Amino acid sequence: MTDQAQHLRTQLLNELTAVGVLRTDEWKAAAGAVARHDFLRGGFFRNAGGAAWEPVLQDDPGWLEACYRDESLVTQIAGTILPQDIRGQILREPTSSSTLPSLVLRMLEDLQVKPGMHVLEIGTGTGYSTAVLATRLGDDLVTSIEYDSDVAGRAGAALWEQGIHPTLVTGDGLLGHAEGGPYDRIIATCGIKTVPAAWMEQTQPGGLILATIGGWLHASELARLTVHEDGTASGPLLGGQVSFMLARPQSPPPLGLLPDLGAGTERQTGIGADVLDDWTARFITQFAVPNAQRLMLTRDGRNEHVLVDVVTGSWAAVYQDSGQWIARQDGPDLLWDTVEEHLDRWHAAGKPSVEKGTVTVTDQGQTLTW
Structure with missing residues (x-):
């Protein structure tokens, strides 16, 4: 790693420590051992105003500095388009990104991981958060699953180049990965509309699921659910209006032909x-x-x-x-x-803040109570 990259990384982690995002020495050390820019060598897209995006490639001025700003960096557009595929601008929806470091590290802290725990990560993405997890826990205790095979391939290459070898799976993360379970912790780096039954089935009783619950009205919150002996799960919302792209299988379908809105x-x-x-x-x-x-x-x-x-x-x-x-x-x-x-x-109930809310998930669905 260059001296400049090392300086930028140290500066970012010190800033996140100062504002209380990095709360433990263990996670700070793990993040300090992982170079975020190594997971962004294919470049990223920056917003060019409105719905327009333009590529920033590794040789472009400011690429390295952007890698170490506390920002989410879009790495894929419209399901297949990469930064090197574009000259100029594109008007399409982002479909994959490198999440802002403060949120990655906040969630790893909120996961309440202890040494020796086995973790399943839903959404490998660029592989950065996978690398931090594996650095802290060890390769054999981390399994990460990615829906998009191209995204998974790039993440795997970046991880292996750094000598990090967790179990990587390509598939539908909503189904979990039963072969590697049961897990002590499941963490999702994509948004979900409903908590999948498979995640609860694959989590040890007393284990935790940390996921952003959202929906088609575009409001979401981070929830930390404890899985119980009876197969249900419940826990608090952690606040912060945390937002991720929804897991692709839970994306909203086309509305199609509208009903007769003059009736009723x-x-x-x-x-x-x-x-x-x-x-x-x-x-x-x-x-x-x-x-x-x-x-x-x-x-x-x-x-x-x-x-x-x-x-x-x-x-x-x-x-x-x-x-x-x-x-x-x-x-x-x-x-x-x-x-x-x-x-x-x-x-x-007095319009309590979301942090006062409790999410409960059973085989009948999920509820929110105050």
């Missing part, structure tokens, strides 16, 4: 659609209507906030009329009634 029954509602502008309220709404997607439509000269359940076909349209919020809904489930019920319980 209308009523006044005490909770307007503007509540969905609040992160916590939107997070709670995802537990209420987990299969709903949100869109804005203009009908009859007014803006309507629409929720559509892509599984049942139920829908709700909420709009303002003379200062009063009106909800129109139809389908087997009354979506806005369900949203109101969950938000009313939150209001009755």
